[in-house]
Amino acid sequence: MGGKAKPTKHTAKEINKKIAEASTNKGGGKAGLKDRQGGAAGHAKFKCPACGIQSPSIKSAEEHWDSKHSKLPFVAADWSDTHAENGGVTTAGVAVKGTARPKTQHELTKSKTGQELLKQKEAEKAKALETL
Ligand SMILES: [Zn+2]
Numbered sequence: 243m244g245g246k247a248k249p250t251k252h253t254a255k256e257i258n259k260k261i262a263e264a265s266t267n268k269g270g271g272k273a274g275l276k277d278r279q280g281g282a283a284g285h286a287k288f289k290c291p292a293c294g295i296q297s298p299s300i301k302s303a304e305e306h307w308d309s310k311h312s313k314l315p316f317v318a319a320d321w322s323d324t325h326a327e328n329g330g331v332t333t334a335g336v337a338v339k340g341t342a343r344p345k346t347q348h349e350l351t352k353s354k355t356g357q358e359l360l361k362q363k364e365a366e367k368a369k370a371l372e373t374l
Pocket residue numbers: 290291292293294295306307310311
């Protein structure tokens with residue numbers, strides 16, 4: 243089986259990918275629901291001060307205002323920025339890959355910024371020991 247020169251074996255990369263796919267939380271179910279909806283803030287950034295409808299951008303917010311509340315002047319500052327109110331982060335949980343888990347020591351050694359971070363951590367540790 244397997245044709246001419248086509249290897250039937252899987253590469254380590256393929257296998258690792260399959261393992262990762264099977265063991266990574268992709269944000270399904272109840273736990274991921276909030277994330278999929280955009281976290282506490284939702285995906286829409288702006289909230290209409292008059293009727294509470296949500297808008298993804300201040301431009302569409304203005305369009306909404308013009309069509310629904312044109313009797314009043316449009317004040318961009320009145321539109322609450324729901325993302326800022328929720329700490330600027332909307333999706334940061336299980337459904338977002340790579341944010342919930344801190345990098346392992348091994349992963350850190352692979353990148354320059356990671357190595358610097360490790361050095362910093364070591365220095366902090368040394369300092370903490372000194373003050374003891
Ligand atoms: Zn409105």
